[in-house]
Amino acid sequence: MAWGTLINCFYIPGAFIGGLLSDCIGRRRTMALGFFLQAILGFILGGALGPIQTKLPLFIVLYGVFLTLGEVGPGATIVLTASESFPTALRGHGVGLAAAWSKAGAAIGTQVFKPILASWGGDELHGTQAVFLIGSGFAVLGALLAWFVLEDSDKFLDHGDQDWKNYLIANGYTNIEWGIQDGSPMVDNKAIE
Structure with a gap:
């Protein structure tokens, strides 16, 4: 329970950093940056998970920073970008639709973990590495989508x-x-x- 509490504390600074960056460099850049940095760290964790796991404090810190970067990028900006992408009359519907898609993606993502882990025939280390590497690949995709698809919005919600x-x-x-x-x-x- 103590390790879980410690790991979850890493979410908090990510939200604040993401909020500050959103106003400084914009939502699109903040989301892309967070996704990209999380992908890099995810590839490192996935590639070197064996040696990293032997040093528990190192794993806790690296995984915590991984979670922080998830909050810096998509965690802090997804609701902002969804709400700023729709005119006032459609904003509630648009944000609801975006939230529904994200919940569906989260449900699908959690359901594929077990088959990925099972495909390694009980080799938990390689299964966990595969999850990190696949997830990091999706983070790269998220960074590219944020950078090339999202529009930079102005600061007025009625734009x-x-x-x-x-x-x-x-x-x-x-x-x-x-x-x-x-x-x-x-x-x-x-x-x-």
Whole structure:
């Protein structure tokens, strides 16, 4: 229980570092950086797991840093990037859809661990190495997707609202009333006089 508590403490600084980096270098770069650094450390852990496991404190620290990097990148930015990618009127649905996909991915990921470990015929060391190496490969994929697919968003959450309204109007929807009170546009929940 003590080792588990110690390992879980490594998540905490990752969230703070990721939050600070998100504002300094942007969400896309923070996510890509976290994924990429986690992949490098995962490949190191997967490749040299035998010698690393013989020194428990070394393994605890390296695995803890591995977890920290997961929070620096995707852990601290995934909800931000999901919410900033949708206009206000669709944000709840978009974030819910993104959360559903991530939960499905997590469920699938946990279910493939046992078959990967079992495919090594009881050789737990090589099975665990395979899990680290495969997971690190997915982290590289995540870094590439974050870098090349995600857009850098501006700091205003309503950046896509007018584009969405224009799209609706162009497709025949004319009674669009959100953001309007008594016929006046809203800014900070107060009608412009």
